[in-house]
Amino acid sequence: MRSNLEGKISVVVGGFSKVGQAIVDRLSAERSVVIAVDEGLAVSAEAASLRAIKRHLLEDLTDVHEVQSTLKQIESTYGKIDILVMAVDFRENSFRANEAGKLKSLLIKNVLPVQLFCHFTVPIMKKRKFGRIIIVNSLKYLGAPRSFGYATAKSALFGLTRALALDVVKDGITVNCVVVGELEELVCVANSEREALLKRIPVGKIGSVNDVGYAVRFLASAESGYITGQLLFVCGGEHIHVSMSA
Template sequence: MDALPGMPFDLSGHVALVTGGNGGLGIGMARGLAAAGARVAIWGRNAERNRAASAELAAGGAEVADFVCDVTDPAEVARAMEETVARFGRLDSCFANAGGSGVRKPFALLSPADWQATLDLNVNSVFHTFQAATKQFLAQKSGGSLVVTSSVAAILGVPGGGYSATKAAVAGFVRSLAVELAPAGIRANAILPGFIETEMSINTPKAFQEACLRRTPSGKLGTVDDMGGAAVFLAGPASRYMTGQTLVIDGGQSIFPM
């Protein structure tokens, strides 16, 4: 194995794609990647939010482009990937971050349509995104890094529909991909955030937020910018011998039972 470069966290020339990169956890990842020198593609469903995120990163000197894409639609994913590669010439890392809480109902009240909607949002979207990125990596013969945003809900019991199930599913998905794609130099890993303050999380019940805080030995909740360092690490050569793994970013919440 070649020696690591002298600056293993320098992503100059690297092209990173972040789905759901126009806010929440995604913008934290995009900020970190841009600060490390990567060229960043942002995918999101809301064109106005996409433009705002791009403008923020560009103001800091980043080369960035945004693309409207609903990652639950494989045709849109294929089109957005084609446009991304046309814009940047290549792809080096893909962060399948877009997702959400899905349908939150007591289990006994979930309909098959509710269950399917949560799967589409958090699992099938990752399948579509990762498959498009993998095809591009294979065409380039360059290897690459696949990273999915899972959740500590993958390892903790969280009530309310299929959310935990979907987040556990994608954590398992990267292990399968890691084994299959390693000969092509493609790595696959998952990030498991704890309670991070985002537009979505701050709308959860106050009692739930307080319970998360009590369980966090660091004594504070995470911010979206806590995602940036992990994104840089997993995108580039610093993590080149890491694949099929889950990286927990939760301030210790998952190990502290109080």
Template structure:
């Protein structure tokens, strides 16, 4: 299966670096026309440059997805630029470390807005266009943190990602009548800038059965499958991509 996306339009949020950049690059490499939607202009421009140098099609829309208006603008810009929308790939997220006892309203509200509320806002804004698409897909970056595991200092992040999984299941039921599938990927430990705040990479990799951290491309290829026509009978699901890290009951079995 090649998962050809030629001619399909993909809005990829949080695509300035890390997993999001890999998503934009992989979808573009498979023929999609990609709207790179990210908060930082410089990093977004670099993603666009890399895609174009590789022969792909991409445009940049700088946006902070912490409000409904911003989500509406991101979808509107995609429609204005490319004339349609087939794939809503929502990856934008906040990952601020802050212990529960010190958690501020600003950190809590910002994390919930970008990670969870924007799922609602983007889907509502994109729905009319997705209903016109041949194989409409919504794919969201969730996490193993929250739905399956916990990390001290990330209660707000964990809650947002557990909420994302609930959104995926309920939205899948509501949108099935339009032929729109809604799925997610739960990354484990992925080698990104954000992971550096959690500790030494070799030490983290030791407790992973495959003995390595994941790459952003590992996540991108899983999402590429879920967004493909071949995945048309899968909806309301999340795929764990973690190198087997969730399998052992205890680290002593590693």
């Protein structure tokens, strides 16, 4: 059966991270033309072997001119951008709260790329009166120990999603957020800590990056056209313990 993503042009920013790779693979499997964008320093040997994927390496995802130039080049090559997935995730787990430089870095690297790519992609999508923007976020936006700066940055993406959704809804563009909990490929804890972690997750298991790929695929599809400004939690129900309103 033909996929409704066949022939769609998808840009996945942060596409060489483990989560990004899973999204790239899922959209590619649906026959979307996928362009993976990331910073050159962020590309691992594993990511460099991505199959049949167009790649754009930027020196800095927060550089206005570099972002604009990249998106213009993609539009010039493919004539459109249908789907934008922002899978950028910058963490600094060892920072101390009084290290202002690292706090600033967490904000800039997690938020500014999303703002810039959305800002320059929306006009391209408006030309065709169609677009899907999907922002990958972390469950830690709700607050977590030792995540002062990180949670602050991720909370900003919550507001960004809803505000942008309202701004572009009349142009046939939807904007949604996939909120990600613990993932097997990213978890690095001792067995005792793992048991405690599993107790917090109602489904009783840790998720996979593939689960994120499936969620993004749905929000990128034609079937999601009546959904915008929403958060889709991919966390095994963990958010039930911490939020009654999101």
